[in-house]
Amino acid sequence: GESVGLHLPTLSVQEGDNSIINCAYSNSASDYFIWYKQESGKGPQFIIDIRSNMDKRQGQRVTVLLNKTVKHLSLQIAATQPGDSAVYFCAENKETSGSRLTFGEGTQLTVNP
Amino acid sequence: KAGVTQTPRYLIKTRGQQVTLSCSPISGHRSVSWYQQTPGQGLQFLFEYFSETQRNKGNFPGRFSGRQFSNSRSEMNVSTLELGDSALYLCASSLATRNTEAFFGQGTRLTVV
Numbered sequence: 553g554e555s556v557g558l559h560l561p562t563l564s565v566q567e568g569d570n571s572i573i574n575c576a577y578s579n580s581a582s583d584y585f586i587w588y589k590q591e592s593g594k595g596p597q598f599i600i601d602i603r604s605n606m607d608k609r610q611g612q613r614v615t616v617l618l619n620k621t622v623k624h625l626s627l628q629i630a631a632t633q634p635g636d637s638a639v640y641f642c643a644e645n646k647e648t649s650g651s652r653l654t655f656g657e658g659t660q661l662t663v664n665p
Numbered sequence: 666k667a668g669v670t671q672t673p674r675y676l677i678k679t680r681g682q683q684v685t686l687s688c689s690p691i692s693g694h695r696s697v698s699w700y701q702q703t704p705g706q707g708l709q710f711l712f713e714y715f716s717e718t719q720r721n722k723g724n725f726p727g728r729f730s731g732r733q734f735s736n737s738r739s740e741m742n743v744s745t746l747e748l749g750d751s752a753l754y755l756c757a758s759s760l761a762t763r764n765t766e767a768f769f770g771q772g773t774r775l776t777v778v
Contacts, residue, residue, distance in 0.1 A: 584764075584765045586765045586766075593771070594769075594771055595669070595755050595757070595769025595770050595771055595772055596708070596755070596757075596767075596769050597769070598765070598766045598767065598768070601765040601766070641707075641708065643765075645764055645765050647764070649721055650696065650713050650715060650720045650721050650764060651696045651698050651713050651715075651720075651721075651757070651759045651764045651767060652698065652710050652713055652721045652723075653698070653700075653708075653710065653757075653765075653767060654710065655700075655707055655708035655709075655710075656707075657707060658707065
């Protein structure tokens with residue numbers, strides 16, 4: 553149930569598996585990279601962010617990895633649950649741009665029981 | 666603590682008309698951003714207001730405008746509606762010190778016929 557390296561528009565995993573969602577970003581000058589989750593009928597919800605001078609950050613059941621060499625960002629979700637089913641977006645922010653977020657393509661994660 | 670409130674939730678307008686959407690941010694949040702979400706273009710930044718001033722603007726025509734009031738509530742206006750303006754319009758608010766953590770409303774679904 554993992555996808556490594558390549559952005560996929562959809563990802564299907566079994567409940568309890570680990571999920572990896574990938575994103576390629578374009579702006580090397582971005583200061584922050586962020587992951588958002590959007591459930592059906594709702595607005596996006598902040599998950600976790602990482603500053604550009606870091607390569608890894610962990611949260612509750614989630615880990616974000618940043619590879620600046622290849623401009624790649626990934627979100628790892630441990631022990632994926634049905635409630636994790638949603639569309640996941642990566643986003644970029646530059647401090648001089650205030651709260652402006654540049655979103656990437658989303659990945660629809662489906663968790664099968 | 667109340668979340669971001671957007672009104673109305675749904676709107677149907679005719680080509681050529683104009684529309685005004687409203688957003689009430691989380692109490693204490695002075696930054697309000699607007700995004701357009703469509704299946705084809707994804708999430709695109711429209712503009713950001715901070716302390717009643719437009720701080721950032723995305724790449725949208727002048728038909729799209731906005732404003733922010735002294736209580737941080739914001740409105741966006743679209744004039745001379747086109748079929749392509751049909752989209753989910755999302756408002757997000759954030760603290761000045763946490764630009765990456767935006768809190769989104771549920772959006773206003775605009776349909777232009």
